Every structure is written in structure tokens, then in C-alpha cells.
Amino acid sequence: MKKLIILVLLFFPLYIHAQTNLQPYLTLEDATRISDAAEAKSKAEGWNMVIVVLDAGGHMISLRKMDGVQIGSIDVALGKAKTAVYFKRPTKVFEDAMKTEGGGRIATLPNAVAIEGGLPIVKDGIVVGAIGISGASSAQDGIAAAAGLAAY
Amino acid sequence: MKKLIILVLLFFPLYIHAQTNLQPYLTLEDATRISDAAEAKSKAEGWNMVIVVLDAGGHMISLRKMDGVQIGSIDVALGKAKTAVYFKRPTKVFEDAMKTEGGGRIATLPNAVAIEGGLPIVKDGIVVGAIGISGASSAQDGIAAAAGLAAY
Amino acid sequence: MKKLIILVLLFFPLYIHAQTNLQPYLTLEDATRISDAAEAKSKAEGWNMVIVVLDAGGHMISLRKMDGVQIGSIDVALGKAKTAVYFKRPTKVFEDAMKTEGGGRIATLPNAVAIEGGLPIVKDGIVVGAIGISGASSAQDGIAAAAGLAAY
Amino acid sequence: MKKLIILVLLFFPLYIHAQTNLQPYLTLEDATRISDAAEAKSKAEGWNMVIVVLDAGGHMISLRKMDGVQIGSIDVALGKAKTAVYFKRPTKVFEDAMKTEGGGRIATLPNAVAIEGGLPIVKDGIVVGAIGISGASSAQDGIAAAAGLAAY
Numbered sequence: 001m002k003k004l005i006i007l008v009l010l011f012f013p014l015y016i017h018a019q020t021n022l023q024p025y026l027t028l029e030d031a032t033r034i035s036d037a038a039e040a041k042s043k044a045e046g047w048n049m050v051i052v053v054l055d056a057g058g059h060m061i062s063l064r065k066m067d068g069v070q071i072g073s074i075d076v077a078l079g080k081a082k083t084a085v086y087f088k089r090p091t092k093v094f095e096d097a098m099k100t101e102g103g104g105r106i107a108t109l110p111n112a113v114a115i116e117g118g119l120p121i122v123k124d125g126i127v128v129g130a131i132g133i134s135g136a137s138s139a140q141d142g143i144a145a146a147a148g149l150a151a152y
Numbered sequence: 153m154k155k156l157i158i159l160v161l162l163f164f165p166l167y168i169h170a171q172t173n174l175q176p177y178l179t180l181e182d183a184t185r186i187s188d189a190a191e192a193k194s195k196a197e198g199w200n201m202v203i204v205v206l207d208a209g210g211h212m213i214s215l216r217k218m219d220g221v222q223i224g225s226i227d228v229a230l231g232k233a234k235t236a237v238y239f240k241r242p243t244k245v246f247e248d249a250m251k252t253e254g255g256g257r258i259a260t261l262p263n264a265v266a267i268e269g270g271l272p273i274v275k276d277g278i279v280v281g282a283i284g285i286s287g288a289s290s291a292q293d294g295i296a297a298a299a300g301l302a303a304y
Numbered sequence: 305m306k307k308l309i310i311l312v313l314l315f316f317p318l319y320i321h322a323q324t325n326l327q328p329y330l331t332l333e334d335a336t337r338i339s340d341a342a343e344a345k346s347k348a349e350g351w352n353m354v355i356v357v358l359d360a361g362g363h364m365i366s367l368r369k370m371d372g373v374q375i376g377s378i379d380v381a382l383g384k385a386k387t388a389v390y391f392k393r394p395t396k397v398f399e400d401a402m403k404t405e406g407g408g409r410i411a412t413l414p415n416a417v418a419i420e421g422g423l424p425i426v427k428d429g430i431v432v433g434a435i436g437i438s439g440a441s442s443a444q445d446g447i448a449a450a451a452g453l454a455a456y
Numbered sequence: 457m458k459k460l461i462i463l464v465l466l467f468f469p470l471y472i473h474a475q476t477n478l479q480p481y482l483t484l485e486d487a488t489r490i491s492d493a494a495e496a497k498s499k500a501e502g503w504n505m506v507i508v509v510l511d512a513g514g515h516m517i518s519l520r521k522m523d524g525v526q527i528g529s530i531d532v533a534l535g536k537a538k539t540a541v542y543f544k545r546p547t548k549v550f551e552d553a554m555k556t557e558g559g560g561r562i563a564t565l566p567n568a569v570a571i572e573g574g575l576p577i578v579k580d581g582i583v584v585g586a587i588g589i590s591g592a593s594s595a596q597d598g599i600a601a602a603a604g605l606a607a608y
Contacts, residue, residue: 029371057375060369061369065366066332067331067332
């Protein structure tokens with residue numbers, strides 16, 4: 001009896017995705033926890049950032065802009081997060097691809113910002129959203145994004 | 153034992169949404185079946201239509217434009233479907249609201265097309281997408297959309 | 305002597321704007337306090353909302369989307385806040401104007417969302433930003449926005 | 457006599473375009489047959505794709521998104537097809553041009569996606585539309601697009 005329940009719970013995610021067309025999603029609480037961690041890391045390092053969390057459809061769950069950040073970083077952070085959720089990969093993958101022969105083609109890819117700082121948020125193998133950060137160097141943006149993701 | 157399984161299956165949707173943050177979604181097969189039904193109804197009535205099905209994030213799963221339809225109907229069908237999924241209601245609700253005193257404010261609502269022919273697609277109380285149709289009169293667009301939805 | 309100090313303090317803001325070209329601005333801490341108050345009021349009333357705070361240039365300082373809110377409310381909340389800061393008035397002023405004869409012209413006004421729920425944030429007679437809320441009825445959106453503003 | 461008929465048939469299309477201002481166009485049936493062939497090839501190879509067919513004006517006739525494809529592929533497939541019809545050439549031509557000296561200028565060309573997977577659809581020497589595919593590697597996108605075109 002107990003075994004059955006455990007078995008049922010164990011195969012839940014698999015069953016859910018395959019049989020009943022269900023998928024996980026992010027809550028505002030998730031987004032806030034992720035953003036708090038990214039902001040804490042940024043403050044510890046002395047970086048001012050825009051921190052964005054999007055849902056699986058690329059829509060905003062939360063955004064916060066620390067004081068003094070250039071306004072251009074708002075759309076950059078949004079663009080990085082959108083890229084990560086639209087293409088299910090870190091924006092750094094595109095940044096690296098730009099450095100290869102003919103990599104300039106990435107600049108013609110609709111909705112792709114090829115600069116580090118955007119990371120998909122994944123649960124049970126499903127992309128549930130993304131975090132995008134802009135304000136410091138792209139490498140620093142990436143570090144803050146990773147710190148945020150670690151809190152999910 | 154059998155009872156337990158039934159009970160578990162019965163409370164699945166509730167458990168899923170509340171406890172594990174899972175939600176249902178539309179497949180291409182769903183979208184095709186819905187669109188086929190809408191097209192069949194349109195053909196039977198002698199209407200030429202653009203038929204769009206969007207997912208829960210407002211992104212296209214499928215679009216088909218019957219021969220001879222004005223190209224303006226493409227964005228109209230897309231806009232109606234987007235309205236239905238963005239605002240979780242039939243576009244006719246906005247069309248009717250436009251007729252009330254001060255209803256003109258609806259024309260300033262971002263992403264709202266206030267013309268019949270857009271319907272949300274709902275599963276287990278969750279909006280999983282929308283159908284949008286344009287090509288004939290708005291009332292006829294609405295009839296075709298309802299015929300599509302009935303096939304879900 | 306005391307009188308002089310009071311007098312000086314009284315005319316200080318005016319002096320600052322006129323003589324030194326300084327103006328007050330919103331911080332992320334301000335935006336968070338305002339949003340927390342709006343969210344607390346919404347929760348107390350059982351409303352799910354998108355809560356946006358913009359700066360004096362109409363750029364986002366913060367956004368949060370409570371769970372379950374229709375995605376259409378994101379652009380609506382943004383639009384309301386933008387209207388309030390672009391036109392330095394509550395969006396309800398435009399909503400009321402829509403009800404007068406020829407009021408439909410408001411629908412042609414660029415960047416004007418004529419629906420209650422957007423309020424300018426003012427300090428020392430200067431518009432420093434705006435709050436925009438969407439998710440419930442427009443009257444309820446307005447109540448939540450006012451609750452947010454009261455915390456500034 | 458027979459010779460004359462052959463001659464007439466041979467010069468007919470040319471005659472039509474020059475004398476009567478007529479041009480061939482794609483039907484939904486054409487678009488569906490093309491898309492079915494592209495989808496069949498994709499399934500056989502285990503690729504998930506977005507498949508778009510546009511008309512001679514760059515407007516959608518049909519779109520289908522196979523399950524599990526990243527949402528970013530929707531705009532990429534649309535962009536590739538638009539490029540193919542706007543510039544009357546395969547998108548691979550631009551991808552190759554990007555690799556030449558100064559090729560980065562292609563990234564400034566309006567409406568040009570320089571990534572393989574977009575092909576013009578030609579009848580009697582006239583571009584009647586385009587197919588655009590995205591979801592796998594760009595080379596695989598190109599193979600699926602060619603498979604679709606072969607069914608026209």
C-alpha cells in the first residue's frame with residue numbers, strides 16, 4: 001500500500017508530462033527568492049544591477065532596478081532573460097558562437113541578445129522561465145545571475 | 153486499494169496546481185483538431201477564414217489562412233486570440249463593454265481587440281491557450297471559433 | 305532667528321529647483337515600500353495584481369506579478385503607470401474624459417491608457433514617477449494604487 | 457502545327473506575365489502539402505520544428521509548431537521565410553556572405569536573417585512565397601525546408 005503511493009509519487013512528473021500534458025511553473029515567491037539572492041551577491045560585490053525574472057512564455061514575473069543603474073540596462077536585462085527562455089540556453093552560448101567563423105549571423109537571429117547574463121530556469125527538465133541581469137560587465141552579470149539561480 | 157488509486161487520480165489536478173506548480177498545456181495535435189473543426193464549419197457555411205491557435209503564453213502553435221481571405225485578417229485573428237489568452241475571456245466581452253457608457257476606454261487597453269472571434273481554451277480551470285478567427289462578420293467569426301473550441 | 309530657519313527650510317525646495325537644477329527621485333527602496341503596501345492591500349482584499357513603479361522618465365524601477373494574474377495585466381499596469389508619468393495625472397482623469405461628448409478622441413492620444421489604476425508619484429510638487437496597477441476591476445486597481453502611494 | 461502548339465505552350469507563361477499581368481500564387485492546399493512533407497522529414501529524423509509558409513507579400517499562409525520546440529523558433533522560422541521572399545534567395549546565401557571579409561554588414565540589412573532554413577518558392581520563374589524552418593541545427597533546418605519544397 002505504502003509502496004504504491006511511493007511508486008505513484010515517483011512516476012508523477014513523468015506521467016504528468018507524457019500523459020496529462022502538465023508542466024511546472026514559477027511563482028512570484030520563486031522569482032523573489034531568486035532575485036534576492038542575485039541582489040545580495042551584487043551588493044556584496046559592489047555592483048548595481050537590473051534583475052529580471054520571466055515565466056515560460058517570456059512574460060515578466062518580477063523586475064527590480066538598483067539605484068544608479070543606467071536605464072539602458074532595463075531592456076538589456078529583459079532581452080537577456082527573453083533570449084534564455086526563448087532559446088532554452090544561457091546567453092553566453094550565443095556570445096561564444098559570435099566569436100567563431102561566420103558567428104556574426106547570430107546578430108540576425110530574432111530575439112537573441114548574445115551577451116552573458118541570461119540563464120534559463122529549469123525544473124524536472126522543463127524550462128519554467130529565465131533570469132536576466134545587466135548593469136556591470138557581462139561576466140559579472142553572469143555571476144550575479146548564477147547566484148540567483150542557485151537560490152531556486 | 154482500487155479506491156485509493158481512484159482517489160489519487162481524482163485529486164490529481166487539484167494537487168498538481170496547488171502543491172507542485174504544474175499546469176496543463178496544448179499540443180499541436182490539439183491545435184490541429186480545433187482548427188480542422190473551425191475550418192470545416194467555415195467551409196460548410198461558405199466563409200473564408202484565418203484560424204489561429206495560441207499557447208498559454210500567447211505564442212503561435214498553428215495558423216492557417218484559407219484562400220482569398222484579406223491579408224488584414226491575419227493580424228486580426230492573431231490579435232483576437234492574443235486578447236483571449238492575455239485577458240482570459242472571450243473578445244466579445246470587450247465588444248459588449250464598448251457599447252456601455254464610457255466603453256471607449258477599452259480602445260486604450262493594451263493588447264485588447266474588442267471584436268468577437270477570440271475565445272480562451274480552458275482545461276481544469278486553467279487557460280491553456282486561445283483560438284482566434286477572422287475573415288467573415290464578427291458574429292460569424294465567433295461561430296467558427298466556437299465550433300473549433302467544441303472539438304477540444 | 306528660529307523664524308528665519310523655518311522660512312529658509314520652507315523655501316528650500318523651491319530654491320533648489322530654481323537655482324541649482326536639482327530634483328528629487330525615487331529609489332528602489334521607495335518603489336519596494338510603495339509596492340509592498342499595494343500588495344498588502346490587494347492580499348487583504350483577495351485581489352491578484354501586477355504592481356509597477358516607474359521613474360520620472362517612464363522607465364521601470366520595479367514590477368511584480370502576483371500568482372494567477374492574467375498576463376494581459378502586465379502591459380496594462382505598465383501602460384497605466386506610463387500614462388500617469390507622461391501626462392502628470394491619474395489615469396482616472398482620462399477615463400472620466402472618455403465619458404464626455406467627443407471623449408473618444410482620448411483613444412487617439414499616444415501613450416494614454418484611459419483606465420483607473422495609474423497614479424503619479426509627487427514630491428515637493430515634482431512628479432518623480434508613477435504607480436500602475438492591474439488585475440482586478442479598474443476601481444479596485446485604483447484603490448490598491450492609492451494604498452501604495454500612501455506608503456511613500 | 458504540333459510545333460506551333462509546343463511553342464505556344466512554351467511562351468505562354470512569359471506571355472501571361474507580360475501581356476495580362478497575371479502571376480501564379482500559393483494556395484493553402486499547396487502550403488499544407490509543403491508543410492506536411494517538411495514535418496514528415498523532420499519526424500523521420502527526430503527533429504522538432506516550427507514550419508512556416510508565406511505568400512509573395514511575405515504574409516503567413518500557414519504555421520505549425522511541433523511539440524517541445526523552443527518558442528524562439530517561431531520568430532526565427534518567420535524571419536527566415538520573410539528573408540527568402542523579401543530578397544528572393546535562400547537565407548544560406550546571406551549566411552555564407554557573413555563569412556566573407558566585411559560580411560558583418562549583412563547584420564545591418566533590414567529584414568535579413570542570415571541563417572540557413574529559409575527558401576523561396578518559385579513557379580514559372582516567379583517567387584510565389586517562401587518556406588522557413590527553425591528548431592534543429594541550421595543545416596538540419598535547411599534539409600527539412602528542402603524536403604518541403606520538393607513536395608510543391
